[in-house]
Amino acid sequence: MRNSWRRLALSAGLALAMVASVSAQRGLEIYSIDVEGGQATLLVSPDRESLLIDAGWPGERDARRIMAATKDAGVTQIDYFVNTHFHGDHFGSVPDLMPILPIRTLVDSGSLTETSERSVAAFQVYAKERAKGRHLIVKAGDRVPIKGLDVQVVISGGTPLARPLPGAGSSNPMCKDVAPQPMDPSEDARSVGVLVTHGRFRMIDLGDLTWNKEQELACPGNLVGTVDLYISTRHGLNGAGNPALVHALRPRVAIINNAGKKGASREHFLTMKSAPGIEDIWQLHYSLVRPGVPGLRETSDPGGPELNTGEALIANPDDATEFPLRVSARTDGSFVVLNPRNGHRKEYAAKR
Ligand SMILES: [Zn+2]
Numbered sequence: 070m071r072n073s074w075r076r077l078a079l080s081a082g083l084a085l086a087m088v089a090s091v092s093a094q095r096g097l098e099i100y101s102i103d104v105e106g107g108q109a110t111l112l113v114s115p116d117r118e119s120l121l122i123d124a125g126w127p128g129e130r131d132a133r134r135i136m137a138a139t140k141d142a143g144v145t146q147i148d149y150f151v152n153t154h155f156h157g158d159h160f161g162s163v164p165d166l167m168p169i170l171p172i173r174t175l176v177d178s179g180s181l182t183e184t185s186e187r188s189v190a191a192f193q194v195y196a197k198e199r200a201k202g203r204h205l206i207v208k209a210g211d212r213v214p215i216k217g218l219d220v221q222v223v224i225s226g227g228t229p230l231a232r233p234l235p236g237a238g239s240s241n242p243m244c245k246d247v248a249p250q251p252m253d254p255s256e257d258a259r260s261v262g263v264l265v266t267h268g269r270f271r272m273i274d275l276g277d278l279t280w281n282k283e284q285e286l287a288c289p290g291n292l293v294g295t296v297d298l299y300i301s302t303r304h305g306l307n308g309a310g311n312p313a314l315v316h317a318l319r320p321r322v323a324i325i326n327n328a329g330k331k332g333a334s335r336e337h338f339l340t341m342k343s344a345p346g347i348e349d350i351w352q353l354h355y356s357l358v359r360p361g362v363p364g365l366r367e368t369s370d371p372g373g374p375e376l377n378t379g380e381a382l383i384a385n386p387d388d389a390t391e392f393p394l395r396v397s398a399r400t401d402g403s404f405v406v407l408n409p410r411n412g413h414r415k416e417y418a419a420k421r
């Protein structure tokens with residue numbers, strides 16, 4: 070299937086002018102690319118440097134979708150690739166992507182700690198590609214040195230910031246109500262999490278970070294502060310979405326990088342929906358999650374209208390399309406979210 074989301078949009082006769090007007094503002098451009106329940110989030114700075122957070126699943130499909138987004142954004146290389154953690158739905162397409170889209174610097178937490186044969190084999194494929202570019206290992210407190218944006222690592226390899234960011238650190242009343250979950254030995258708990266700041270606009274992406282590590286960022290005091298945009302952690306699956314963190318972040322908008330049958334699970338969705346100050350939740354897919362689906366143990370509750378956002382805010386209501394969601398953010402903290410499928414566009418005014 071060679072139809073890119075962009076060509077689909079054109080063939081549907083959608084308002085291109087609307088897309089152009091979003092581009093013309095030359096702020097921070099963000100593409101939440103549909104990689105069917107993996108993650109690939111492309112950021113293009115006002116200085117036209119590019120940062121790709123994760124690269125979706127193995128194979129040509131997600132490499133092609135990432136290419137389509139970079140073409141739309143007018144960038145011809147990835148200046149920084151942040152691999153949040155060593156799972157196939159986050160670094161998978163790198164071997165297919167690198168030959169068609171140069172990646173200059175690959176950023177991650179260092180090395181794999183999972184020991185299963187499958188994990189090791191997958192990691193070795195990534196590590197071979199990583200050796201072809203510049204490699205940067207980051208820890209909490211480091212910055213990804215992209216021009217025109219502040220990209221601050223808030224957690225990496227399981228270790229969060231040692232002290233609160235400027236303006237953060239207030240004690241968090243929710244901490245006493247949230248119990249820890251069993252220790253997560255997987256790479257998820259070692260995810261690299263970044264806070265991206267563009268003037269007064271702030272976005273957080275924590276990869277697949279899980280509950281107890283989210284709690285370390287939020288308790289006893291919130292180390293991060295508040296954000297405008299929350300890329301739902303771990304695709305909106307349970308095991309992430311600790312309310313002590315999600316509510317302390319006070320996101321105005323959440324984007325869930327789910328698939329039809331992965332992510333946007335009940336508790337995480339309801340946590341986002343009840344976060345103080347939340348204005349909208351956008352989704353890459355309509356969630357069809359049903360009880361007892363093999364391989365989806367974290368998402369044991371049914372989807373349906375009460376656990377999905379409005380249709381206009383969903384990029385792909387069924388699995389036949391591959392639209393991204395787009396965000397354009399300005400230094401005053403205002404931003405626009407655009408659904409290229411239907412041209413639905415919502416402006417979020419700067420906070421006073
Ligand atoms: Zn994942």
Ligand SMILES: [Zn+2]
Nearest residue numbers: 154156257277
């Ligand atoms: Zn993962």
